[in-house]
Amino acid sequence: MSVLVDAQVVAKIAVVDVANIARQLVDTSATARQLENEFKSRAAELEKMWAEVRRSTERLQSDGPGMTDSERSKLETETQRKQNSYSAKAQAFEADNRRRKMEETNKIMNRIRKAVRELAKENGFNIVVDSGATVYAGPSDDITEHVLKRVK
Template identity: 40%
Template sequence: MKKWLYIVSIMLVITTASPVWSIDRIAVVNITNIFQQSPQRATVAKELEEEFKDRVTELQCMERDLQSKTQKLQNTGNDMNPQERKELEQSLMIQREKFSSKIQSFEQDNHRRQTEERHKILSQIHEIVRNIAHQEEYDIVIDISALAYFNPSKDITNSVLAQVVK
């Protein structure tokens, strides 16, 4: 009976102690820092700027035209005959609605594309993190933003960043 209790006690100690042994197999990484320093981020920003350049130019022209017509209405509106003034006001209203619609569409498309590209970059970063965790035999990798404290010796951010920059 004593042997049986001894064996059960040892088994209990081993099963409860194993999580303590695996604490050394946890690493931390600063995904935000890696994303900010990623050369792909700057490249994507330039590509998106080029992709939306024509639409931005069109919206700027529309805005200038609206401003000039509004200024004209304010400056000469009292001197116009009522019919001309009414036509100009209606034209401005229609143009504002069209402008507002185009801006909304532009913002949605721009946001969607930025999200797509951000997701691609983050997917690459996460893949690199998984590879490094596998190579260095980490069981868990946690983003620094989720921690109150960590041991800097467990930080693999520089290793990941070195591979992202390649």
């Protein structure tokens, strides 16, 4: 005959609003300004290139009918070259900007994870759940403010 033993393990669970913490850190950190400064010269260059494309296009529209076929063809080719150059640089700019934003976001998320792990160990939490994954958690289980204080 076998005997079943009920083992009750009481888990100490906490909840943290990771998205709220990340949002507050991004809003108050110098990261946004740093990224803006990092990409400022490239953005200015793109604006200048776009102005050249616009001027060339406007010239083609206004002066094109009075030009010789050779002149118009040359201007069309030059306008297309400028447009292609602008498009390539704009795509590279956007990709680099997204990559850098992701790098900075990952740094913030790593800081948050580290703070959550430390608080969980210090306070004996077995499980810490993101509040976005819960239907309900009492306010006493929410450690968001504690994590925020630790990462600021």
